[in-house]
Amino acid sequence: MQRETDVVVIGAGPVGENVADRARAAGLDVVIVEHELVGGECSYWACVPSKTLLRSAAALRAARRVPGAAEAATGELDVDAVLRRRDFWVSDWSDRGAVDWLDSVGIALERGHGRLDGPRRVVVERSDGETTTLVARHAVVLSTGSDPVIPPIDGLALSRPWASREATSVTAPPRRLAVIGGGAVALEMATVFAGFGTEVTVLARHGLLGGMEPFAGEAVADGLRGLGASVRLGVDVVRVERRPDDEVRLELADGEVLVADEVLVATGRRPRTDGLGLETVGLEPGEWLDVDDSLLVRASTNEEAPWLYAVGDVNRRALLTHQGKYQARAAGDLIGARATGRPLELAPWGAHTATADHSAVPEIVFAEPECGAVGRTAESARRSGRTVRVADVDFGSVSGAGIHADGFAGRARLVVDAELGTVIGATFVGPDVSELVHAATIAIVGEVPVDRLWHAVPAFPTMSEVWLRLLEALGRPGAAEGAAAGDQAASPSTGTTDDDDEEPAA
Ligand SMILES: Cc1cc2nc3c(=O)[nH]c(=O)nc-3n(C[C@H](O)[C@H](O)[C@H](O)COP(=O)(O)OP(=O)(O)OC[C@H]3O[C@@H](n4cnc5c(N)ncnc54)[C@H](O)[C@@H]3O)c2cc1C
Numbered sequence: 001m002q003r004e005t006d007v008v009v010i011g012a013g014p015v016g017e018n019v020a021d022r023a024r025a026a027g028l029d030v031v032i033v034e035h036e037l038v039g040g041e042c043s044y045w046a047c048v049p050s051k052t053l054l055r056s057a058a059a060l061r062a063a064r065r066v067p068g069a070a071e072a073a074t075g076e077l078d079v080d081a082v083l084r085r086r087d088f089w090v091s092d093w094s095d096r097g098a099v100d101w102l103d104s105v106g107i108a109l110e111r112g113h114g115r116l117d118g119p120r121r122v123v124v125e126r127s128d129g130e131t132t133t134l135v136a137r138h139a140v141v142l143s144t145g146s147d148p149v150i151p152p153i154d155g156l157a158l159s160r161p162w163a164s165r166e167a168t169s170v171t172a173p174p175r176r177l178a179v180i181g182g183g184a185v186a187l188e189m190a191t192v193f194a195g196f197g198t199e200v201t202v203l204a205r206h207g208l209l210g211g212m213e214p215f216a217g218e219a220v221a222d223g224l225r226g227l228g229a230s231v232r233l234g235v236d237v238v239r240v241e242r243r244p245d246d247e248v249r250l251e252l253a254d255g256e257v258l259v260a261d262e263v264l265v266a267t268g269r270r271p272r273t274d275g276l277g278l279e280t281v282g283l284e285p286g287e288w289l290d291v292d293d294s295l296l297v298r299a300s301t302n303e304e305a306p307w308l309y310a311v312g313d314v315n316r317r318a319l320l321t322h323q324g325k326y327q328a329r330a331a332g333d334l335i336g337a338r339a340t341g342r343p344l345e346l347a348p349w350g351a352h353t354a355t356a357d358h359s360a361v362p363e364i365v366f367a368e369p370e371c372g373a374v375g376r377t378a379e380s381a382r383r384s385g386r387t388v389r390v391a392d393v394d395f396g397s398v399s400g401a402g403i404h405a406d407g408f409a410g411r412a413r414l415v416v417d418a419e420l421g422t423v424i425g426a427t428f429v430g431p432d433v434s435e436l437v438h439a440a441t442i443a444i445v446g447e448v449p450v451d452r453l454w455h456a457v458p459a460f461p462t463m464s465e466v467w468l469r470l471l472e473a474l475g476r477p478g479a480a481e482g483a484a485a486g487d488q489a490a491s492p493s494t495g496t497t498d499d500d501d502e503e504p505a506a
């Protein structure tokens, strides 16, 4: 069977759903192809289950940090209730609600495996073997996501390791869990299982959270140890074996042997581009899809008349749901504009470009403690040749943080481009700091001069007052030097570093 439509989207994860919706809103006929669950990895096996698994123990820890509430929070975490709440949030792994939404907005769903069959053609193979060929008048969008990488460690693939799906869909937490990796998945899952009472061992080759400021990973190592986990840095797993008694034996490079009941592999992702027919349009199967800022795949097939787009994880620009959905809005609106002859806005920060992917990607790792960052780290900014000023502030100097929780431990950093006078990076580490990140994202995207930020007054006594402390640490042109904070002097660990300085100056 052959069917013509305006736009075909392969992959109905959060990103595919969004691009389909924007193209549909422009008046185009859209068919979306999905071979598993509408809603994708994020809804059933990634963001949603991981955050619901984390939330209950985080709420309990939060209560225990506040006298009065702490006395009331004397029981143990109810793990079964946590798992039931997770099941509710993943709709018991049913996509009926998501399919109803597609119906309600008029996006046609083709269930089956989609693959390209030359320019503008997509073959959909259903589970019964029947095929439909879709011919797209305007565009095909690839939003097929990513799969976990299982590294070539001797014996690992044969030892029935967990990847992220097995961890987020757990029904009975193991007694002992070894976690290989030091990124977001490893640390969030280590936090979940340590909260459940599992004996967790994190095995990381380097430090933790390599893409963030170093103090973020250091805080999570301390936080996990505080939950009873063992965090081993600078270790290499060289051999893994699942024994007949079902135990997993992990051998490290120095010969040490660890034993666990399950091993979670969290060592990054690879693109879902095998079996996608890429070779029929001159592209390499199994590779990430390289796109320009308008999400068009850089390929000869797009040179004459653009038609092939890639959004979300599969283009490797930022493996995050919110950033993929941002790309989807730009690409969906662009497809609509191209199809209906409306003006294209392709200049940086235009409606049809994903400019923020380069400089303003927010990421929150919901570990113990939370780590939120956006933009550049100090080191990455310097590596890119910028002259930077760095302000560091301990949350101990923020009344709102102290009121939020006794002994609030956390730290914030602003990275300022010394020539432009604008914020280019921010990091917040501590309990419940995730909501602070969006203000930094706005400052970076808006290129707000730091001098103007003095007029953006954070309410007292909120954690947002950390912004005021950060500005004080940077100093205000036109103010007397050494002006102290109104309600509480900056702590000794508050300070700035210019590129000439070695250490933050108190
Ligand atoms: C454990 C974990 C936790 C995470 N937590 C967060 C978080 O808190 N916040 C955040 O922003 N990001 C988080 N992420 C990342 C986030 O899950 C991804 O960035 C997001 O799912 C990418 O969306 P996507 O639509 O590009 O891909 P996916 O969600 O993977 O969706 C792709 C869809 O395409 C379908 N598909 C693939 N190939 C075909 C084909 N040939 N034919 C038909 N259908 C096909 C798949 O079945 C799937 O439904 C997390 C990731 C993991 C692993």
Ligand SMILES: NC(=O)c1ccc[n+]([C@@H]2O[C@H](COP(=O)([O-])OP(=O)(O)OC[C@H]3O[C@@H](n4cnc5c(N)ncnc54)[C@H](O)[C@@H]3O)[C@@H](O)[C@H]2O)c1
Pocket (backbone or CB within 6 Å): 151, 152, 180, 181, 182, 183, 184, 185, 186, 188, 204, 205, 206, 208, 209, 210, 237, 266, 267, 268, 269, 318, 319, 320, 363, 364, 365, 366
């Ligand atoms: N809260 C969130 O937003 C969130 C949560 C989870 C995942 N994610 C996204 O999902 C993606 C995947 O996460 P991830 O943690 O799997 O990947 P990652 O790339 O963030 O981290 C991979 C980790 O594995 C280590 N590693 C790589 N190869 C290894 C090997 N052979 N042996 C031992 N260690 C090895 C790396 O050093 C790194 O620490 C990330 O890009 C992240 O953006 C986001």
